[in-house]
Amino acid sequence: MSQIRTIAHFDLDAFFVSVECINDPSLKGKPLIVGGSKERGVVAACSYEARKYGIHSAMPMATAMRLCPQATVIKGTRGEYSRYSRWVTEIIAAKAPLFEKASIDEFYLDLTGMDKYFNPWQWTIDLRQEIIDKTGLPISFALAANKMIAKIATNEAKPNGYMQVGPDMGKEFLSPLPVNTIPGIGTQTYQHLLTMGIQTIGDVASRKPADMEFFLGNYGLELWNKAHGIHHGEVIPYHEAKSVSTESTFETSSTDMDFIMSELVRMTERVSYELRQDDKMAGCIAVKIRYPDFETTSRQMAISYTCYDDELIPAAKDLFYKLYRKGQPVRLLGVRLSELTGEARQTNLFENTEKKTGLYKAIDAVKGRFGKNAISRARTI
Known part of the structure; x- marks a missing residue:
């Protein structure tokens, strides 16, 4: 006889909106829409006050404004969503024996067998409270015998609530x-x-x-x-690829900034391409410089999750100039992208990235057919 599982599902309530309200408390209680401008785009997220007017995510902004002309519309701060998501992930990772990060604001925890040592229900209540106390974010959860029931029950517990569905109550809970x-x-x-x-x-x-x-x-x-409440989906252990990187040792140490910059751009393009091939985004970029005396220095910075060359190249250049000892010849140059994840594409919902995504798909298709160096920026030639 198989063991009855204990699965918790956590979901941050109106995540983008909640982050904006923490950073600007004057927005609390207002019909708030995150998603660009009133004239164009789609709704990426909206407050519960806005939902009362029938507004929902993925709705055209023009439709949302007809339903609620007085709504406050903000573009959103993508980097803040990434930062808060990482924060919640770290809190859960420090406590949960096994968890899955299903999206930027959604987590599954497998607590099966924990009842030998703790009360899973109280443990989960305490974890929710810790997340609220540390981050200020509202979060709902449900405890059930499988992922599907836990997810549905979490939606029923919202906003900012929690509930438990007993192992023999799944069908009865779902039925109505x-x-x-x-x-x-x-x-x-x-x-x-x-x-x-x-x-x-x-x-x-x-x-x-x-x-x-x-x-x-x-x-x-x-x-x-x-x-009938039957679902066998497993909680997939969460892990992020550590990094993708590339470096180049020059045949002759160089002070030629045009050459050095072209190499920096070329390497950043290369790791960005690898990132997209793995369907990942990076939340941190680092640049490494080695001088002829073999002294090696590096510097990194947190960035809004991205996999696009045009967003990563300026960050790489900024790091280089902050790190570089002016006038010194460079022997080796390296670029590394880390804090990789596949879920952060959701942070782009509020931006019109369709054209950019299409452009990079076309570029990558050419590289995939003719080689990584088949197409590149003029700066690298």
Whole structure:
């Protein structure tokens, strides 16, 4: 007989909005939208006060402004979201035996077996309070027997609340909820389920598995299992790749700043490309300089998560000039990107990055076909 699991799901409430309100308390209690300008773009996040008007994330900004003309709109501070997310991650990592960072503001913790030593419910309450006390961020959680139920229960506990669903109560808890509460059910599938007379999760559970399979194929069977509270998703241990780096030792030590800068740009382009190939972003950049006497110095700086050359190159140049001993010949130059993660792309939601992403995909496609050096900035030639 398999062991009953204990899974906690933590979710930072209206994360972007909460960070903005901490940094500017005058925004608290207002219908607030994070997402660029009133005239263009989409809603990246909105306060609960704004949600009362029907505003939600991914809504066109023009629509949001029609629904609530008095809403306060701010562009957002991407670096702050990264910083607060790292802070919460560090607090959880210091306490949880096994956790998964599902997104910039969402975490799963596997507490199975902890009941031999602690009360998992009280332990989780205490961890939530520690996060609130240290960061000031509101956060909700739920405790359940699997990831799916824990996530759904967290949404029911919001805002800034918590709840527990017993191991034998999963089906009963899910039954009255709308069927599109199940993660992964999109608009089209939801409409199809409504035409089948299915409105709640309980309606799915009451159908025969064969009927669900007939109408929706294998996905129908998957939904039937989920409606009965059956879900086997594992908590994937969180780890970030340590770094990607490159360095170059010059044949002859050089004081030629044009040459040195072209090398710095070339190396930054190279590690940025590697980052994108791994679908990662970096939160820290470092530059290393070695002089002819083999004295080696390096300097790093935290940055807003990115994988784009045009954002990383200025940071690399800034570090170089802060580090470089003017007039001294350079023997070796290196660039390193660290604090790598795949979840931070969400911090770009409030920026119109579609054109930039498309541009880099095209550049990377050329590099992938013809080699990393097939296309590069004029500065490096």
